[in-house]
Structure formats: structure tokens, C-alpha cells
Amino acid sequence: GRPAPMLALSGSIAALLLTQTLLDAWVRRVDRRAGATLPRRAAHPVRLGWAALLGRPYAVVAGATFACAFALGVSALAVTEGTARYAAVVLLVAVTGVALVAVLQLRETLARPVVAEDEISLTADVVMRIEDARESYAPPVLWALPVVLLSGFAPGWWSAAAVGFLVLGVLALVAVHARTPSYAATARRAVGLR
Numbered sequence: 001g002r003p004a005p006m007l008a009l010s011g012s013i014a015a016l017l018l019t020q021t022l023l024d025a026w027v028r029r030v031d032r033r034a035g036a037t038l039p040r041r042a043a044h045p046v047r048l049g050w051a052a053l054l055g056r057p058y059a060v061v062a063g064a065t066f067a068c069a070f071a072l073g074v075s076a077l078a079v080t081e082g083t084a085r086y087a088a089v090v091l092l093v094a095v096t097g098v099a100l101v102a103v104l105q106l107r108e109t110l111a112r113p114v115v116a117e118d119e120i121s122l123t124a125d126v127v128m129r130i131e132d133a134r135e136s137y138a139p140p141v142l143w144a145l146p147v148v149l150l151s152g153f154a155p156g157w158w159s160a161a162a163v164g165f166l167v168l169g170v171l172a173l174v175a176v177h178a179r180t181p182s183y184a185a186t187a188r189r190a191v192g193l194r
Helices: 003-036 050-054 056-079 083-111 119-135 139-150 156-179 183-190
Strands: none
Touching (some): 003 083, 050 119, 056 083, 083 119, 139 156
16 A cells, blocks of 8 residues: 555655765865865855855855655644545655755765865856855745645645745745845955955
């Protein structure tokens, strides 16, 4: 029955997380070796935290997106039965998997050693880190999962809530994009070039 596909999904997510972790460790080793061959490192190396890379507005949108997607799954689980209940469990497992992958990607972005020869290459490195951090939580995936998995199974109010979640998420992300400095400006400020 249904436990077998659920175990397969959970196993696939666990395998993906393990593969991601091993790949990240390998990339860090390669970066360290490449950095050791440079004639000199950047004059002003920086240690960036999540707030500098992701930015508080992006962090708020990311946290709210994950919380709302999870809440939609829990509410569908609580009020539905049969096929819709099974789809809600799949949704919760998928949202948890996406969250874990996003956390691993952000952790790797923060832990990756800086490989920079001068302030220009340091700034380029920070720009790429900011871009990776801000795109790591993939909000379109979280917006789509509830609608795709439970469309046609959940009650009408739930479907309206899922569509509202998608619309509000898009509006919030557009507002954050419009009000946040560019990657390059953020990177220059982070490395002290302003």
C-alpha cells in the first residue's frame, strides 16, 4: 500500500541530503587546495554571516514561506481523509525535505572558504555567495507544492488558502527584491568598499 511510496520518498530525500553533504565537503576541499596555490589572499578577507548574505527581509520571507507551506500541509492533514490525507503527508515530507536542503545549501555557502587574490575577486566571490544564499530556499517550489499535491482533493477553503499563499508569496518576494540593494552593492558593503 501507501507506506511503501512514503518510505521511498523519505529515503530519496535522505539520499539527496547525504549526497549534498558529501558533495559540499568535496567542494570545500577543492577550494582550500585552490586557495593555497594563490600567491596571496585578499587584503581584507571577510567572514560573512547569514544576515549579511541572505539579508533579514529575505530571511523573513523564507521563514514565512516555509511556515505557511507547512501549515497548509498540517491543516489539510487535520481536516481531510483518504487520498487527500495521503497527499497532505506527502506535502509535509516534501516541505521538510526542501527546508533541509535549503539549510544545507546556506550552511555550505557560509562555510565555503574564500578563494580571492584581490578585492575585485573577493567582491565577485561575495556576490556569488549572496546569489546562492538568496536563491537557496526556492520559494516557487514551496508555492507550487500545496497546489500541485492537493488540488482537487482538499476543501474549497483550503484551495483558496493555497492560492492566497502563492499570490501573497509572489507579492512579498517582489517587494523584497524592489527594496533590497543589488547583489553587487551588498557585496561591496560587506567587503568594506561601499
